[in-house]
Amino acid sequence: MTSLTTTVYGATEWTLRAQKPRNDPWGEISVSAVMKGPDGTQKKLPFFWAGGDEWKLRVSVSRPGRYVLHTECSDPADTGLHGHEAVLVSEAIQKESNPLFMHGPISARKGKGFVHEDGLPFFWFGDTWWMLMSSRVRWPEDFSTLANDRARKGFTVVQVVIGFPGDLATDDLRAGNEGGLPWERDLSRINPRYFDACDLRLQTIIRAGIVPCILGSWGYHLLTIGEERMTSHWRYLVARYGAWPVAWALAGETAMPYYLSRDVAGDTEKLRAAWSRVSKAIRSCDSFQRPLSAHPRRTSWDDLEDHSALDFHMLQPGHMRNALGLGVTCISDARARFPEKPVVNAEPPYEGHMGTNGPDVQRFAFWSSILSGAAGFTYGAAGIFQANDRDRPTGDRPGGGAYDATTWDEAMRFPGALQLGKARELLMELPWDRFEPHPEWASTSVRRDAETYDPPLRVYSAGIPRECRVHYVPRRFWHWDGAVIHGIESGIRFRAMYIDPERFTRFDLGFVEPDANGDWKAPQTPYLMEWVLVLRT
Numbered sequence: 001m002t003s004l005t006t007t008v009y010g011a012t013e014w015t016l017r018a019q020k021p022r023n024d025p026w027g028e029i030s031v032s033a034v035m036k037g038p039d040g041t042q043k044k045l046p047f048f049w050a051g052g053d054e055w056k057l058r059v060s061v062s063r064p065g066r067y068v069l070h071t072e073c074s075d076p077a078d079t080g081l082h083g084h085e086a087v088l089v090s091e092a093i094q095k096e097s098n099p100l101f102m103h104g105p106i107s108a109r110k111g112k113g114f115v116h117e118d119g120l121p122f123f124w125f126g127d128t129w130w131m132l133m134s135s136r137v138r139w140p141e142d143f144s145t146l147a148n149d150r151a152r153k154g155f156t157v158v159q160v161v162i163g164f165p166g167d168l169a170t171d172d173l174r175a176g177n178e179g180g181l182p183w184e185r186d187l188s189r190i191n192p193r194y195f196d197a198c199d200l201r202l203q204t205i206i207r208a209g210i211v212p213c214i215l216g217s218w219g220y221h222l223l224t225i226g227e228e229r230m231t232s233h234w235r236y237l238v239a240r241y242g243a244w245p246v247a248w249a250l251a252g253e254t255a256m257p258y259y260l261s262r263d264v265a266g267d268t269e270k271l272r273a274a275w276s277r278v279s280k281a282i283r284s285c286d287s288f289q290r291p292l293s294a295h296p297r298r299t300s301w302d303d304l305e306d307h308s309a310l311d312f313h314m315l316q317p318g319h320m321r322n323a324l325g326l327g328v329t330c331i332s333d334a335r336a337r338f339p340e341k342p343v344v345n346a347e348p349p350y351e352g353h354m355g356t357n358g359p360d361v362q363r364f365a366f367w368s369s370i371l372s373g374a375a376g377f378t379y380g381a382a383g384i385f386q387a388n389d390r391d392r393p394t395g396d397r398p399g400g401g402a403y404d405a406t407t408w409d410e411a412m413r414f415p416g417a418l419q420l421g422k423a424r425e426l427l428m429e430l431p432w433d434r435f436e437p438h439p440e441w442a443s444t445s446v447r448r449d450a451e452t453y454d455p456p457l458r459v460y461s462a463g464i465p466r467e468c469r470v471h472y473v474p475r476r477f478w479h480w481d482g483a484v485i486h487g488i489e490s491g492i493r494f495r496a497m498y499i500d501p502e503r504f505t506r507f508d509l510g511f512v513e514p515d516a517n518g519d520w521k522a523p524q525t526p527y528l529m530e531w532v533l534v535l536r537t
Contacts, residue, residue, distance in 0.1 A: 002086035008061065009101050020075065023189070026189065033069040035059065036069075045287050046285065050192050059243050099116065100206060110341075113375035114291070124157055124377065124378075125377060126344075126378030127158045129159065130160065130161050133165075134174060135392075136388070153417055154425060160213070162215070165218060176194065195240060214246055215248075219254040230278055248290055251275060253296065254295060254296055254303040272303060275294065275304055280306075293346075298315065298330070299314075301337070314346035317347070324454075327368065328460075343374055345369040351381045352382035359414070362416030370427070379416065381406075381414050390409075423501060423532075430470065439458070441487060444481075446477075460472040469494070478528070479528075485521075495535070495537075496509035498525065501532050
Protein backbone atom coordinates (compact mmCIF):
# COMPACT_ATOMS: atom_id res chain seq x y z
CA MET A 1 0.00 0.00 0.00
CA THR A 2 1.30 3.45 -0.95
CA SER A 3 1.51 6.22 1.68
CA LEU A 4 0.80 9.83 0.66
CA THR A 5 0.88 13.02 2.71
CA THR A 6 -0.31 16.56 2.11
CA THR A 7 -1.76 19.56 3.88
CA VAL A 8 -5.30 20.87 3.58
CA TYR A 9 -5.75 22.64 0.20
CA GLY A 10 -2.35 21.38 -0.98
CA ALA A 11 -2.06 18.82 -3.79
CA THR A 12 -0.05 15.62 -3.91
CA GLU A 13 0.61 13.06 -6.66
CA TRP A 14 0.41 9.28 -6.91
CA THR A 15 2.21 7.62 -9.85
CA LEU A 16 1.46 4.19 -11.32
CA ARG A 17 3.02 2.39 -14.28
CA ALA A 18 1.04 0.47 -16.87
CA GLN A 19 2.14 -3.09 -17.56
CA LYS A 20 0.65 -3.27 -21.06
CA PRO A 21 2.00 -1.19 -23.98
CA ARG A 22 -0.47 0.99 -25.88
CA ASN A 23 -0.28 3.31 -28.89
CA ASP A 24 -2.69 5.88 -27.45
CA PRO A 25 -2.97 5.32 -23.69
CA TRP A 26 -5.25 8.30 -22.97
CA GLY A 27 -7.58 7.39 -25.82
CA GLU A 28 -7.65 3.64 -25.15
CA ILE A 29 -8.20 3.29 -21.39
CA SER A 30 -9.34 5.22 -18.34
CA VAL A 31 -7.90 5.01 -14.84
CA SER A 32 -9.45 6.41 -11.68
CA ALA A 33 -9.30 6.13 -7.91
CA VAL A 34 -12.21 5.98 -5.51
CA MET A 35 -11.27 8.03 -2.45
CA LYS A 36 -13.03 7.46 0.86
CA GLY A 37 -12.75 10.30 3.35
CA PRO A 38 -12.64 10.28 7.15
CA ASP A 39 -16.38 10.96 7.26
CA GLY A 40 -17.16 8.02 4.94
CA THR A 41 -17.98 10.06 1.85
CA GLN A 42 -16.55 8.85 -1.46
CA LYS A 43 -15.24 10.70 -4.49
CA LYS A 44 -14.05 9.29 -7.84
CA LEU A 45 -10.85 10.96 -9.09
CA PRO A 46 -9.31 10.54 -12.57
CA PHE A 47 -5.68 9.71 -13.31
CA PHE A 48 -4.04 11.33 -16.33
CA TRP A 49 -1.55 9.80 -18.73
CA ALA A 50 1.85 11.40 -18.04
CA GLY A 51 3.72 9.89 -21.01
CA GLY A 52 5.34 6.52 -21.60
CA ASP A 53 3.90 3.99 -19.16
CA GLU A 54 3.23 6.56 -16.40
CA TRP A 55 -0.19 7.52 -15.07
CA LYS A 56 -0.59 10.12 -12.32
CA LEU A 57 -3.30 11.11 -9.90
CA ARG A 58 -3.36 14.59 -8.41
CA VAL A 59 -5.45 14.94 -5.30
CA SER A 60 -6.24 17.68 -2.80
CA VAL A 61 -8.59 17.70 0.19
CA SER A 62 -10.33 20.40 2.19
CA ARG A 63 -10.11 18.89 5.67
CA PRO A 64 -7.48 17.03 7.68
CA GLY A 65 -7.67 13.29 8.23
CA ARG A 66 -7.01 9.88 6.73
CA TYR A 67 -8.21 9.08 3.20
CA VAL A 68 -8.13 5.66 1.51
CA LEU A 69 -7.83 5.39 -2.29
CA HIS A 70 -8.46 2.34 -4.48
CA THR A 71 -7.71 2.33 -8.21
CA GLU A 72 -9.87 1.09 -11.06
CA CYS A 73 -8.78 0.67 -14.68
CA SER A 74 -11.10 0.11 -17.63
CA ASP A 75 -8.71 -2.75 -18.51
CA PRO A 76 -8.65 -4.78 -15.26
CA ALA A 77 -5.99 -7.06 -16.72
CA ASP A 78 -3.45 -4.24 -16.49
CA THR A 79 -2.16 -4.99 -13.00
CA GLY A 80 0.08 -1.94 -13.04
CA LEU A 81 -2.98 0.29 -12.91
CA HIS A 82 -5.88 -1.74 -11.52
CA GLY A 83 -6.50 -2.69 -7.91
CA HIS A 84 -3.89 -0.54 -6.15
CA GLU A 85 -4.44 1.10 -2.77
CA ALA A 86 -3.01 4.16 -1.07
CA VAL A 87 -3.54 5.99 2.19
CA LEU A 88 -3.44 9.77 2.16
CA VAL A 89 -2.91 11.62 5.44
CA SER A 90 -3.79 15.33 5.31
CA GLU A 91 -2.66 17.70 8.03
CA ALA A 92 -4.18 21.05 8.96
CA ILE A 93 -2.36 24.03 7.54
CA GLN A 94 -0.40 26.01 10.13
CA LYS A 95 0.65 29.28 8.55
CA GLU A 96 0.57 30.22 4.88
CA SER A 97 0.88 33.59 3.13
CA ASN A 98 -0.55 32.35 -0.16
CA PRO A 99 -4.35 32.85 0.01
CA LEU A 100 -4.98 29.87 -2.28
CA PHE A 101 -3.37 27.53 0.24
CA MET A 102 -4.46 29.38 3.37
CA HIS A 103 -8.11 29.82 2.39
CA GLY A 104 -8.49 27.25 -0.38
CA PRO A 105 -9.62 27.22 -4.02
CA ILE A 106 -12.47 29.42 -5.16
CA SER A 107 -16.08 28.71 -6.02
CA ALA A 108 -18.96 30.75 -7.36
CA ARG A 109 -21.26 31.76 -4.51
CA LYS A 110 -24.92 31.77 -5.49
CA GLY A 111 -25.73 35.31 -6.56
CA LYS A 112 -22.88 36.80 -4.54
CA GLY A 113 -19.62 36.54 -6.42
CA PHE A 114 -16.78 34.22 -5.47
CA VAL A 115 -15.47 32.79 -2.21
CA HIS A 116 -12.55 30.67 -1.07
CA GLU A 117 -13.21 27.19 0.31
CA ASP A 118 -13.22 28.56 3.87
CA GLY A 119 -15.79 31.25 3.00
CA LEU A 120 -13.45 34.23 2.62
CA PRO A 121 -14.72 36.49 -0.21
CA PHE A 122 -12.58 36.43 -3.35
CA PHE A 123 -12.20 39.49 -5.58
CA TRP A 124 -11.94 38.43 -9.24
CA PHE A 125 -9.42 40.87 -10.73
CA GLY A 126 -8.12 39.16 -13.83
CA ASP A 127 -5.47 39.61 -16.48
CA THR A 128 -5.61 38.18 -20.01
CA TRP A 129 -2.86 35.71 -20.94
CA TRP A 130 -4.45 33.84 -23.85
CA MET A 131 -1.17 32.67 -25.43
CA LEU A 132 1.17 32.64 -22.44
CA MET A 133 1.51 28.83 -22.46
CA SER A 134 3.53 29.18 -25.67
CA SER A 135 7.31 29.53 -25.66
CA ARG A 136 7.36 33.10 -27.03
CA VAL A 137 7.64 34.63 -23.57
CA ARG A 138 10.89 33.12 -22.29
CA TRP A 139 10.62 30.48 -19.59
CA PRO A 140 11.37 30.84 -16.75
CA GLU A 141 12.86 34.33 -16.47
CA ASP A 142 10.42 36.46 -18.47
CA PHE A 143 7.34 34.48 -17.51
CA SER A 144 8.22 34.78 -13.81
CA THR A 145 8.86 38.51 -14.23
CA LEU A 146 5.35 38.99 -15.60
CA ALA A 147 3.70 36.76 -12.96
CA ASN A 148 5.43 38.59 -10.12
CA ASP A 149 4.54 41.98 -11.59
CA ARG A 150 0.86 40.97 -11.78
CA ALA A 151 0.91 39.68 -8.20
CA ARG A 152 2.40 42.97 -6.97
CA LYS A 153 -0.32 44.91 -8.77
CA GLY A 154 -3.05 42.89 -7.09
CA PHE A 155 -4.23 40.62 -9.89
CA THR A 156 -5.97 37.51 -8.57
CA VAL A 157 -6.82 35.64 -11.80
CA VAL A 158 -5.26 35.07 -15.21
CA GLN A 159 -7.36 33.80 -18.12
CA VAL A 160 -5.16 31.46 -20.15
CA VAL A 161 -5.60 28.87 -22.91
CA ILE A 162 -4.08 25.42 -22.36
CA GLY A 163 -4.52 23.85 -25.75
CA PHE A 164 -5.51 25.65 -28.94
CA PRO A 165 -5.55 29.47 -28.64
CA GLY A 166 -7.36 31.94 -30.87
CA ASP A 167 -6.03 33.71 -33.97
CA LEU A 168 -4.24 30.50 -35.02
CA ALA A 169 -5.07 27.39 -37.01
CA THR A 170 -5.26 24.17 -34.99
CA ASP A 171 -1.86 22.87 -36.15
CA ASP A 172 -0.03 26.22 -35.97
CA LEU A 173 3.34 25.68 -34.27
CA ARG A 174 3.06 29.08 -32.58
CA ALA A 175 0.59 27.49 -30.14
CA GLY A 176 3.29 25.14 -28.85
CA ASN A 177 5.96 25.39 -26.20
CA GLU A 178 9.22 23.57 -25.53
CA GLY A 179 7.18 20.35 -25.16
CA GLY A 180 5.58 20.72 -28.60
CA LEU A 181 1.89 21.12 -29.49
CA PRO A 182 -0.91 20.00 -27.13
CA TRP A 183 -1.72 17.08 -29.43
CA GLU A 184 0.38 15.37 -32.06
CA ARG A 185 0.16 17.47 -35.19
CA ASP A 186 -2.01 14.83 -36.88
CA LEU A 187 -4.24 14.81 -33.75
CA SER A 188 -3.56 11.09 -33.26
CA ARG A 189 -3.03 11.47 -29.50
CA ILE A 190 -2.54 13.99 -26.74
CA ASN A 191 1.03 15.15 -26.01
CA PRO A 192 1.90 15.08 -22.27
CA ARG A 193 5.20 16.91 -22.85
CA TYR A 194 3.30 20.09 -23.82
CA PHE A 195 1.39 19.88 -20.53
CA ASP A 196 4.61 19.27 -18.58
CA ALA A 197 5.74 22.71 -19.73
CA CYS A 198 2.31 24.14 -18.84
CA ASP A 199 2.60 22.61 -15.35
CA LEU A 200 5.67 24.69 -14.60
CA ARG A 201 4.01 27.88 -15.77
CA LEU A 202 0.80 27.19 -13.86
CA GLN A 203 2.75 26.43 -10.69
CA THR A 204 4.44 29.83 -11.04
CA ILE A 205 1.05 31.52 -11.37
CA ILE A 206 -0.40 29.68 -8.37
CA ARG A 207 2.68 30.32 -6.21
CA ALA A 208 2.11 34.02 -6.92
CA GLY A 209 -1.35 33.67 -5.34
CA ILE A 210 -3.15 33.94 -8.68
CA VAL A 211 -5.95 31.63 -9.88
CA PRO A 212 -5.51 30.27 -13.42
CA CYS A 213 -8.84 30.41 -15.26
CA ILE A 214 -8.16 27.71 -17.85
CA LEU A 215 -9.69 27.64 -21.32
CA GLY A 216 -9.16 24.52 -23.42
CA SER A 217 -9.17 26.26 -26.78
CA TRP A 218 -10.77 28.94 -28.86
CA GLY A 219 -14.30 27.97 -29.77
CA TYR A 220 -13.84 27.29 -33.47
CA HIS A 221 -11.21 24.57 -32.91
CA LEU A 222 -13.98 22.18 -31.87
CA LEU A 223 -15.15 21.93 -35.48
CA THR A 224 -11.58 21.15 -36.58
CA ILE A 225 -10.68 18.45 -34.07
CA GLY A 226 -14.20 17.17 -33.48
CA GLU A 227 -16.45 17.09 -30.43
CA GLU A 228 -15.19 13.69 -29.23
CA ARG A 229 -11.56 14.79 -29.25
CA MET A 230 -12.40 18.14 -27.65
CA THR A 231 -14.25 16.32 -24.88
CA SER A 232 -11.19 14.10 -24.42
CA HIS A 233 -8.99 17.20 -24.28
CA TRP A 234 -11.18 18.63 -21.53
CA ARG A 235 -11.24 15.35 -19.60
CA TYR A 236 -7.44 15.53 -19.65
CA LEU A 237 -7.40 19.11 -18.37
CA VAL A 238 -9.76 18.21 -15.54
CA ALA A 239 -7.72 15.12 -14.61
CA ARG A 240 -4.43 17.01 -14.70
CA TYR A 241 -5.42 20.33 -13.09
CA GLY A 242 -8.69 19.81 -11.22
CA ALA A 243 -6.91 19.24 -7.89
CA TRP A 244 -5.19 22.61 -8.22
CA PRO A 245 -6.90 25.93 -7.31
CA VAL A 246 -8.19 26.73 -10.80
CA ALA A 247 -11.34 27.90 -12.57
CA TRP A 248 -12.59 26.75 -15.98
CA ALA A 249 -13.91 28.56 -19.05
CA LEU A 250 -15.04 26.33 -21.92
CA ALA A 251 -13.40 28.23 -24.76
CA GLY A 252 -12.59 31.67 -26.04
CA GLU A 253 -15.41 33.27 -28.05
CA THR A 254 -17.15 29.93 -27.64
CA ALA A 255 -19.61 30.07 -30.54
CA MET A 256 -17.47 32.08 -32.97
CA PRO A 257 -16.68 30.19 -36.21
CA TYR A 258 -13.20 30.12 -37.73
CA TYR A 259 -12.16 33.45 -39.21
CA LEU A 260 -12.25 32.06 -42.77
CA SER A 261 -15.50 30.10 -42.31
CA ARG A 262 -17.73 29.83 -45.39
CA ASP A 263 -20.87 29.14 -43.34
CA VAL A 264 -20.82 31.48 -40.36
CA ALA A 265 -24.47 30.98 -39.36
CA GLY A 266 -24.31 27.19 -39.68
CA ASP A 267 -21.02 26.88 -37.84
CA THR A 268 -22.28 29.13 -35.06
CA GLU A 269 -25.26 26.86 -34.37
CA LYS A 270 -23.06 23.74 -34.49
CA LEU A 271 -20.74 25.31 -31.93
CA ARG A 272 -23.56 26.40 -29.63
CA ALA A 273 -24.92 22.85 -29.57
CA ALA A 274 -21.59 21.02 -29.30
CA TRP A 275 -20.12 23.24 -26.59
CA SER A 276 -23.30 22.80 -24.55
CA ARG A 277 -22.66 19.07 -24.55
CA VAL A 278 -18.97 19.55 -23.70
CA SER A 279 -19.91 21.78 -20.76
CA LYS A 280 -22.01 18.97 -19.29
CA ALA A 281 -19.20 16.48 -19.85
CA ILE A 282 -16.83 18.75 -17.91
CA ARG A 283 -19.29 19.12 -15.08
CA SER A 284 -19.80 15.35 -14.86
CA CYS A 285 -16.08 14.45 -14.76
CA ASP A 286 -14.86 17.24 -12.44
CA SER A 287 -14.94 15.72 -8.96
CA PHE A 288 -13.57 18.94 -7.47
CA GLN A 289 -16.36 21.04 -9.04
CA ARG A 290 -14.20 24.01 -9.94
CA PRO A 291 -16.25 27.01 -11.13
CA LEU A 292 -17.11 26.78 -14.83
CA SER A 293 -18.03 29.48 -17.35
CA ALA A 294 -17.57 30.21 -21.05
CA HIS A 295 -15.76 33.16 -22.62
CA PRO A 296 -18.21 34.45 -25.24
CA ARG A 297 -18.54 36.48 -28.39
CA ARG A 298 -20.76 38.79 -26.32
CA THR A 299 -22.48 36.86 -23.51
CA SER A 300 -21.95 33.29 -22.31
CA TRP A 301 -25.68 32.57 -22.16
CA ASP A 302 -26.06 33.37 -25.86
CA ASP A 303 -23.07 31.23 -26.90
CA LEU A 304 -24.62 27.99 -25.66
CA GLU A 305 -27.91 26.30 -26.46
CA ASP A 306 -27.97 25.11 -22.85
CA HIS A 307 -25.93 27.05 -20.31
CA SER A 308 -27.24 25.22 -17.24
CA ALA A 309 -23.82 23.65 -16.50
CA LEU A 310 -22.19 27.06 -16.03
CA ASP A 311 -21.58 28.29 -12.49
CA PHE A 312 -21.08 31.91 -13.51
CA HIS A 313 -21.47 34.01 -16.63
CA MET A 314 -18.90 35.91 -18.66
CA LEU A 315 -19.37 38.75 -21.09
CA GLN A 316 -17.25 40.47 -23.71
CA PRO A 317 -18.22 44.07 -24.49
CA GLY A 318 -15.28 44.18 -26.92
CA HIS A 319 -12.86 46.90 -27.92
CA MET A 320 -14.88 49.39 -29.94
CA ARG A 321 -16.15 52.79 -28.83
CA ASN A 322 -19.51 51.41 -27.68
CA ALA A 323 -17.92 48.83 -25.34
CA LEU A 324 -18.19 50.88 -22.14
CA GLY A 325 -21.94 51.39 -22.27
CA LEU A 326 -22.47 47.89 -23.66
CA GLY A 327 -20.62 46.35 -20.73
CA VAL A 328 -22.94 47.98 -18.20
CA THR A 329 -26.00 46.96 -20.22
CA CYS A 330 -24.85 43.32 -20.36
CA ILE A 331 -24.10 43.24 -16.62
CA SER A 332 -27.55 44.61 -15.81
CA ASP A 333 -29.14 42.10 -18.19
CA ALA A 334 -27.24 39.20 -16.58
CA ARG A 335 -28.23 40.23 -13.06
CA ALA A 336 -31.88 40.54 -14.05
CA ARG A 337 -32.03 37.23 -15.96
CA PHE A 338 -29.72 35.10 -13.81
CA PRO A 339 -29.71 36.55 -10.29
CA GLU A 340 -28.33 33.29 -8.87
CA LYS A 341 -25.16 33.38 -11.00
CA PRO A 342 -22.27 35.87 -10.73
CA VAL A 343 -21.19 37.67 -13.91
CA VAL A 344 -17.65 38.68 -14.87
CA ASN A 345 -16.72 41.33 -17.42
CA ALA A 346 -14.19 38.99 -19.03
CA GLU A 347 -13.08 41.07 -22.02
CA PRO A 348 -13.49 44.84 -21.77
CA PRO A 349 -11.45 47.10 -24.09
CA TYR A 350 -7.79 46.03 -23.82
CA GLU A 351 -5.32 48.74 -22.93
CA GLY A 352 -3.29 49.78 -25.98
CA HIS A 353 -5.03 47.27 -28.25
CA MET A 354 -4.95 48.50 -31.86
CA GLY A 355 -3.45 51.72 -30.51
CA THR A 356 -6.52 52.65 -28.44
CA ASN A 357 -8.16 52.34 -25.01
CA GLY A 358 -5.76 54.11 -22.68
CA PRO A 359 -5.83 54.12 -18.88
CA ASP A 360 -8.86 56.41 -18.69
CA VAL A 361 -10.88 53.81 -20.60
CA GLN A 362 -9.62 51.11 -18.22
CA ARG A 363 -10.73 53.10 -15.19
CA PHE A 364 -14.17 53.76 -16.62
CA ALA A 365 -14.62 50.08 -17.59
CA PHE A 366 -13.56 48.83 -14.15
CA TRP A 367 -15.54 51.21 -11.98
CA SER A 368 -18.69 51.14 -14.10
CA SER A 369 -18.61 47.31 -14.16
CA ILE A 370 -18.00 46.70 -10.47
CA LEU A 371 -20.45 49.36 -9.29
CA SER A 372 -23.09 48.00 -11.70
CA GLY A 373 -22.92 44.62 -9.97
CA ALA A 374 -20.23 42.64 -11.82
CA ALA A 375 -18.69 39.98 -9.57
CA GLY A 376 -15.36 40.35 -11.34
CA PHE A 377 -13.38 42.21 -13.96
CA THR A 378 -10.64 40.96 -16.28
CA TYR A 379 -8.20 43.52 -17.65
CA GLY A 380 -6.25 42.95 -20.86
CA ALA A 381 -3.27 44.57 -22.54
CA ALA A 382 -1.95 44.57 -26.09
CA GLY A 383 1.27 42.60 -26.25
CA ILE A 384 0.45 40.39 -23.29
CA PHE A 385 -2.71 38.62 -24.39
CA GLN A 386 -1.03 37.30 -27.56
CA ALA A 387 2.44 36.79 -25.96
CA ASN A 388 4.19 39.17 -28.34
CA ASP A 389 7.95 39.18 -27.75
CA ARG A 390 10.51 41.48 -29.30
CA ASP A 391 12.59 38.56 -30.58
CA ARG A 392 9.63 36.23 -31.24
CA PRO A 393 6.69 38.31 -32.47
CA THR A 394 3.28 36.66 -32.62
CA GLY A 395 2.89 37.37 -36.33
CA ASP A 396 -0.14 37.34 -38.60
CA ARG A 397 -3.65 36.12 -37.93
CA PRO A 398 -5.28 33.57 -40.29
CA GLY A 399 -6.70 36.34 -42.47
CA GLY A 400 -3.36 38.18 -42.54
CA GLY A 401 -2.06 41.07 -40.47
CA ALA A 402 -0.96 41.30 -36.85
CA TYR A 403 -2.93 42.99 -34.07
CA ASP A 404 -0.28 44.97 -32.22
CA ALA A 405 3.41 45.83 -32.31
CA THR A 406 3.47 46.26 -28.52
CA THR A 407 5.58 43.65 -26.73
CA TRP A 408 4.64 41.95 -23.46
CA ASP A 409 7.29 43.80 -21.46
CA GLU A 410 6.13 47.18 -22.80
CA ALA A 411 2.51 46.29 -22.01
CA MET A 412 3.48 45.14 -18.51
CA ARG A 413 4.25 48.77 -17.71
CA PHE A 414 0.96 50.21 -18.99
CA PRO A 415 -0.45 52.53 -16.29
CA GLY A 416 -3.99 51.15 -16.42
CA ALA A 417 -3.04 47.87 -14.74
CA LEU A 418 -1.48 49.69 -11.79
CA GLN A 419 -4.44 52.04 -11.46
CA LEU A 420 -6.97 49.20 -11.47
CA GLY A 421 -4.87 47.36 -8.90
CA LYS A 422 -5.10 50.45 -6.69
CA ALA A 423 -8.86 50.52 -7.32
CA ARG A 424 -9.12 46.95 -6.06
CA GLU A 425 -7.07 47.91 -2.99
CA LEU A 426 -9.51 50.71 -2.26
CA LEU A 427 -12.51 48.40 -2.52
CA MET A 428 -10.80 45.85 -0.29
CA GLU A 429 -10.78 48.51 2.45
CA LEU A 430 -14.58 48.48 2.24
CA PRO A 431 -17.20 45.72 2.67
CA TRP A 432 -17.19 45.31 -1.13
CA ASP A 433 -18.51 41.75 -1.10
CA ARG A 434 -21.87 42.97 0.26
CA PHE A 435 -22.25 45.83 -2.22
CA GLU A 436 -25.33 46.07 -4.42
CA PRO A 437 -25.74 48.53 -7.30
CA HIS A 438 -27.86 51.60 -6.57
CA PRO A 439 -28.09 53.79 -9.69
CA GLU A 440 -30.77 55.85 -7.95
CA TRP A 441 -28.30 57.07 -5.32
CA ALA A 442 -26.70 59.87 -7.36
CA SER A 443 -27.13 62.19 -10.33
CA THR A 444 -25.06 64.80 -12.07
CA SER A 445 -25.22 67.25 -14.92
CA VAL A 446 -23.05 68.80 -17.62
CA ARG A 447 -22.70 72.42 -18.66
CA ARG A 448 -23.20 71.79 -22.39
CA ASP A 449 -23.21 69.20 -25.17
CA ALA A 450 -24.71 66.45 -23.03
CA GLU A 451 -25.59 64.49 -26.18
CA THR A 452 -21.89 64.07 -27.05
CA TYR A 453 -21.10 61.90 -24.02
CA ASP A 454 -20.66 58.24 -25.01
CA PRO A 455 -21.84 56.35 -23.05
CA PRO A 456 -24.46 58.84 -21.79
CA LEU A 457 -23.31 60.59 -18.65
CA ARG A 458 -24.44 59.06 -15.35
CA VAL A 459 -23.02 58.31 -11.92
CA TYR A 460 -22.29 54.65 -11.12
CA SER A 461 -23.15 53.85 -7.51
CA ALA A 462 -23.08 50.83 -5.23
CA GLY A 463 -22.85 50.08 -1.54
CA ILE A 464 -24.79 49.08 1.55
CA PRO A 465 -27.67 51.26 2.80
CA ARG A 466 -26.94 53.02 6.09
CA GLU A 467 -23.30 51.87 6.01
CA CYS A 468 -21.25 52.64 2.90
CA ARG A 469 -21.65 54.20 -0.54
CA VAL A 470 -19.22 54.37 -3.46
CA HIS A 471 -19.88 56.59 -6.49
CA TYR A 472 -17.92 56.82 -9.71
CA VAL A 473 -18.47 60.22 -11.35
CA PRO A 474 -17.18 60.16 -14.95
CA ARG A 475 -15.18 62.99 -16.43
CA ARG A 476 -17.23 66.06 -17.34
CA PHE A 477 -15.66 68.76 -19.44
CA TRP A 478 -15.56 72.34 -18.09
CA HIS A 479 -17.68 71.27 -15.13
CA TRP A 480 -16.41 71.13 -11.55
CA ASP A 481 -19.76 70.85 -9.74
CA GLY A 482 -20.18 67.89 -7.40
CA ALA A 483 -22.78 65.19 -7.95
CA VAL A 484 -26.04 65.21 -6.02
CA ILE A 485 -26.31 62.23 -3.66
CA HIS A 486 -29.87 61.06 -3.04
CA GLY A 487 -31.74 59.12 -0.38
CA ILE A 488 -29.35 59.58 2.53
CA GLU A 489 -30.99 57.81 5.43
CA SER A 490 -32.22 59.85 8.37
CA GLY A 491 -30.07 59.61 11.45
CA ILE A 492 -27.02 58.21 9.61
CA ARG A 493 -23.80 60.22 9.89
CA PHE A 494 -21.66 59.76 6.78
CA ARG A 495 -18.17 61.14 6.21
CA ALA A 496 -17.23 61.78 2.58
CA MET A 497 -14.02 61.64 0.60
CA TYR A 498 -13.01 62.32 -3.00
CA ILE A 499 -10.42 59.94 -4.47
CA ASP A 500 -8.50 60.61 -7.67
CA PRO A 501 -8.70 57.18 -9.45
CA GLU A 502 -5.53 57.88 -11.44
CA ARG A 503 -3.19 59.08 -8.65
CA PHE A 504 -5.25 57.89 -5.64
CA THR A 505 -4.87 61.18 -3.85
CA ARG A 506 -7.56 61.48 -1.18
CA PHE A 507 -9.50 64.63 -0.26
CA ASP A 508 -11.46 64.59 2.99
CA LEU A 509 -14.83 66.35 2.57
CA GLY A 510 -15.94 66.16 6.18
CA PHE A 511 -19.38 65.08 7.34
CA VAL A 512 -22.34 64.87 4.97
CA GLU A 513 -25.16 67.30 5.72
CA PRO A 514 -28.23 66.25 3.67
CA ASP A 515 -31.29 68.43 3.20
CA ALA A 516 -34.78 67.57 4.38
CA ASN A 517 -35.29 65.31 1.35
CA GLY A 518 -32.14 63.32 2.07
CA ASP A 519 -30.19 64.92 -0.78
CA TRP A 520 -26.63 66.22 -0.49
CA LYS A 521 -24.78 68.29 -3.05
CA ALA A 522 -21.17 67.14 -3.02
CA PRO A 523 -18.55 69.91 -3.01
CA GLN A 524 -16.83 71.13 -6.13
CA THR A 525 -14.25 68.64 -7.40
CA PRO A 526 -10.59 69.60 -6.81
CA TYR A 527 -9.76 69.52 -10.54
CA LEU A 528 -11.20 68.29 -13.83
CA MET A 529 -11.21 64.53 -14.22
CA GLU A 530 -13.38 61.62 -13.13
CA TRP A 531 -13.74 61.01 -9.40
CA VAL A 532 -14.55 58.28 -6.89
CA LEU A 533 -16.72 59.62 -4.08
CA VAL A 534 -16.86 57.43 -0.95
CA LEU A 535 -19.31 57.89 1.93
CA ARG A 536 -18.78 55.87 5.10
CA THR A 537 -20.35 55.89 8.52
